[in-house]
Amino acid sequence: MPTVLSLHLGGSSVHAAVSVDGRIDVLSLGDGRADLPAPSPTDGPGLVRVLVTAQARCVRIVDAVPDELIVVRPDVGADDATLGEAAARARVPVPVVLDELRAVAALAAHGPAGVDRSLAPALGGLFWHRSGDAPTGPKPIVTREDLGVGASRPDRLPPAPSVVAVGPRTVFEEDAPRSGRRGGPPTPLLFVLAVLVAGAFAALMVLRVDDRPIAPPPSIVTTVVPSFPTSVPPVDASTTQPPVVDAATTSVPPVDASTTQPPVVDAATTSVPPVDASTTQPPVVDAATSTVPHLGSVTLSGVGFTLDATTDGERLWAFGDDGEAALADLVTVMGQPIGDPGWGPDDRCTTPEVRRLGWGGLEVVLSRMAAGGPTLLAQWYLTGQDSDATSLWTLERIGIGSTVGDLRAAHGGQITLERPSDRDPAGWFDTEPLLGDGIRGAVGNTSDAGRVLLMWAGEGCQRRFG
Numbered sequence: 001m002p003t004v005l006s007l008h009l010g011g012s013s014v015h016a017a018v019s020v021d022g023r024i025d026v027l028s029l030g031d032g033r034a035d036l037p038a039p040s041p042t043d044g045p046g047l048v049r050v051l052v053t054a055q056a057r058c059v060r061i062v063d064a065v066p067d068e069l070i071v072v073r074p075d076v077g078a079d080d081a082t083l084g085e086a087a088a089r090a091r092v093p094v095p096v097v098l099d100e101l102r103a104v105a106a107l108a109a110h111g112p113a114g115v116d117r118s119l120a121p122a123l124g125g126l127f128w129h130r131s132g133d134a135p136t137g138p139k140p141i142v143t144r145e146d147l148g149v150g151a152s153r154p155d156r157l158p159p160a161p162s163v164v165a166v167g168p169r170t171v172f173e174e175d176a177p178r179s180g181r182r183g184g185p186p187t188p189l190l191f192v193l194a195v196l197v198a199g200a201f202a203a204l205m206v207l208r209v210d211d212r213p214i215a216p217p218p219s220i221v222t223t224v225v226p227s228f229p230t231s232v233p234p235v236d237a238s239t240t241q242p243p244v245v246d247a248a249t250t251s252v253p254p255v256d257a258s259t260t261q262p263p264v265v266d267a268a269t270t271s272v273p274p275v276d277a278s279t280t281q282p283p284v285v286d287a288a289t290s291t292v293p294h295l296g297s298v299t300l301s302g303v304g305f306t307l308d309a310t311t312d313g314e315r316l317w318a319f320g321d322d323g324e325a326a327l328a329d330l331v332t333v334m335g336q337p338i339g340d341p342g343w344g345p346d347d348r349c350t351t352p353e354v355r356r357l358g359w360g361g362l363e364v365v366l367s368r369m370a371a372g373g374p375t376l377l378a379q380w381y382l383t384g385q386d387s388d389a390t391s392l393w394t395l396e397r398i399g400i401g402s403t404v405g406d407l408r409a410a411h412g413g414q415i416t417l418e419r420p421s422d423r424d425p426a427g428w429f430d431t432e433p434l435l436g437d438g439i440r441g442a443v444g445n446t447s448d449a450g451r452v453l454l455m456w457a458g459e460g461c462q463r464r465f466g
Contacts (some may be wrong), residue, residue, distance in 0.1 A: 001019075001020075001021050001022055002067035002068055003018065003019065003020050003058070003062070003064040003065065003066050003067050003068075004018065004019040004066065004067065004068045004069075004070065004126060004129055005017075005018050005027070005054060005055070005058055005066035005068070005069050005070070006018070006019075006069075006070040006072065006122050006123070006125035006126045006129070007050070007051070007054055007069070007070070007071050007072065007095075007122065007125075008072040008073075008100070008103075008121040008122040008125070009038055009039075009041075009047075009050070009071060009072070009073050009074070009077055009078065010038050010074060010118075010121070011038060011074060011076075011462075012037070012038055012347045012348075013035040013036065013037060013038050013118070013347070014029065014035055014036045014037070014038050014050055014054075015029070015034060015035050015118060015119055015121070015122040016029055016054050016057070016058075016122055017119070017122040017123045017125070017126050018058055018062055018064075018066070018126075019126045019129070019130070020062050020064050024123065024126050024127075025062075026119055026122070026123070027054070027057055027058060027061060027062075028057065028061065029053060029054060029057055034119075035118070036050060036053065038050075041073075041076065041077050041078040041079075041082070042078070042082070044082055044085065044086055047078060047082065047083065047086035048086045048089045048090045051069075051086055051087060051090035051092050052090045052091075052092075054092075055090070055091075055092050066092065066093060067093065068093055068096070068129070069087065069092050069093045069094070069095040069096070070095065070096045070098055070125040070126070070128075070129060071083055071095040071096070071097050071098065072098045072099075072100055072103045072121045072122060072124070072125045073097060073098075073099065073100060074100045074464070075099075075100070075420045075464065080097055083095055083097060096129075098125055098128060099420060099421050099423075099424050099426075100121050100464075101420060101424065101426045101427070101428070101442055102124075102128065102133065102421075102424045102426055103120075103121045103122075103124030103125045103127075103128055104120050104121055104124050104442065104453070104454070105124070105133070105134035105426050105442065105444050105453050106124050106125075106127045106128035106131065106132070106133060106134050107120050107121075107123055107124035107127050107128075108124075108134065108383060108453045108454065109131075109134035109135060109444070109453070110127045110130070110131040110134070111123060111124065111127045113360075113361060113383070113384040113385065114339075114358075114360070114361075114384070117348075117381075117463075118348070133425075133426075133444075134426070134444040134453065135444070136425065136444045136445035136447070136449060136450050136451065292397060293387070293388065293391070293393060293397050293399075294391060295309050295310060295391065295393055295395075296390065296391030296392055296393070297333040297334065297391075298330070298333065298334065298362070298392060299393060299394065299395055300380060300382065300392065300393070300394050300399075300439070300455075300457065301394060301395060301439075301457065302431065302432055302437045302438045302439045302457045303318050303319060303437055303457070304316060304317045304318040304319050304321070304377065304380075304457075304458075305317055305380055306395075307329060307330065307332075307333050308333065309395065315329060317329065317330075317377055318377070319376075319377055319378060319379070319457075319458045319459075319460075320376055320377065321376070321377050322374075322375065322376070322377070323355075323366035323367070323368075323375035323376050323377045323378070324366075324375050326377045327357070327364070327366065330364065334359050334362075335359070337357040337358055337359055337364075338358050338359060338360065339356075339357065339358035339363075340355070340356075340357050340358070341355075341356065342355060343355050343368070343371070346461065348461050348462045349365070349367065349378075349460055349461040349462070350367075350459065350460065350461070351367040351368065351369060351378070351460070352368075352369060352370065353367070353368050353369075353370070353371065354366065354367050354368075354378070354460065354461065355367075355375075356461075360384055360385070360390065361382055361383050361384025361385055361390065361392070361400070362380065362381075362382055362390075362392055363380065363381040363382075364377070364379070364380050364381075365378045365379040365380070365381070365458070365460040365461055366378060367460055377458075378458055378459070378460025378461070379456060379457065379458030379459065379460030379461055380456060380457055380458060381454070381455075381456040381461075381463060382399070382400060382454065382455050382456065383400065383453070383454040383455075384400065385400065386399070386400050386401030387399025387400050387401055387402070388401060394410075394439065396410035396411070397410070398410055398431075398439070398452070398455075399452065399455075400452055400453070400454070400455070401451055401452060402451070402452045403448060403449055403450060403451055403452070404417070404429075404443055404445070404446060404447060404448050404449070404450045404452075405448035405449070407429060407431070407443075407452070408448070410431075411431045411432075414431065414432060414433070414434070414438075415429060415430065415431050416429065416430050416433045417429050417443070417446045418430075419446055425444070425445045425446065425447075425450070426442065426443065426444050426445065426446075426450075426453075427442070427443055427445075427446040427450075428440065428441070428442055428443075428464070429441055429442075429443055429452075437457075438457070439455055439456070439457045440455065440456060440457070440463070441453070441454050441455030441456065442454050442455075
């Protein structure tokens with residue numbers, strides 16, 4: 001595999017990283033120190049010295065001559081022509097020029113978490129060379145099948161509908177008897193026959209109990225009996241008792257099924273089994289768009305942070321407050337910091353001494369003007385895992401992994417997006433550019449699908465790498 005050298009020409013210092021046989025390491029550019037003072041973007045001889053020194057250190061430390069060179073530059077850096085001329089004079093490979101934000105985005109997407117901020121651009125150049133640009137757009141939706149929920153359930157046939165249409169639609173479709181529904185009342189034909197039988201039985205009972213002589217039977221007349229009796233049989237006036245006429249046989253017209261409403265079938269009283277909701281798969285819902293994420297112990301804002309927000313015991317710590325008191329309160333909810341280098345100067349920060357404390361992807365900066373002086377809360381900075389996993393959100397539920405569309409929905413027209421280069425889709429955002437106390441950060445793409453990669457608030461330290 002080729003040996004790749006990555007140089008970050010920062011605003012005040014130069015850092016380097018090297019990839020040999022797929023292994024990525026930070027390259028020390030001086031004896032006892034990892035960086036070199038950065039030359040001016042227009043200082044051609046200074047750029048040549050940096051390139052020569054970096055190649056010599058690569059040969060000395062890893063015993064390999066760089067096959068490829070990546071130069072990571074900030075927003076205001078040396079132009080392509082100056083870098084090309086300096087590389088030619090230094091006898092190094094023609095450099096691939098990479099914008100700083102693009103390299104940091106590649107490290108955030110493909111590299112490890114917890115990398116020192118000053119080394120991020122140089123290492124990001126190598127991860128960009130290995131894996132390409134940071135992916136843009138929201139993460140894919142996780143379905144129940146992806147989680148293995150549906151795999152443990154046996155396959156079942158879909159349940160029967162709660163209303164069943166049985167039989168033909170009209171009386172002209174077939175001659176066979178029909179039933180409106182299973183287990184329901186008899187059809188109109190059966191009903192008419194039952195009424196005829198009941199009428200004949202009632203007539204026999206009346207004639208049996210009568211003691212008077214029965215009149216001579218009427219003469220037999222051969223007639224064709226229709227399927228549905230619609231008239232009363234002729235009555236012999238010589239009889240003393242009139243025949244019993246059943247009104248049900250004379251007033252019931254033929255039933256036209258097309259003019260009647262089908263009965264509503266109650267699933268609870270018929271043989272149709274009720275629908276089992278457990279056999280149907282519910283639709284997959286994206287929690288990011290349907291439910292509000294839960295706030296964690298620390299809630300971030302453009303003016304500081306809040307502990308135990310939305311509870312009776314919430315405490316707001318603003319930038320400029322007592323740093324020692326804010327740190328003691330923060331330790332009660334987050335525990336002891338994982339990273340604490342102590343007090344010291346930092347050329348990226350505005351005060352003579354700062355203390356940068358880390359809890360995973362969250363960094364809190366304290367500042368003071370001199371040893372023993374008052375300590376102030378200066379800044380917070382967030383990167384690393386998505387906020388879905390860490391619960392580190394703003395009150396508007398903006399965090400790592402949120403989209404540009406989420407930013408626009410939360411802050412409306414106040415937000416500004418800036419693309420440092422037309423060749424790079426990544427950009428910077430600011431949620432309150434007018435008042436100056438907003439949240440700033442970087443996104444992998446300035447379209448609505450672009451994801452938030454890092455964010456910070458407070459003026460304690462410079463976060464745009466020169």
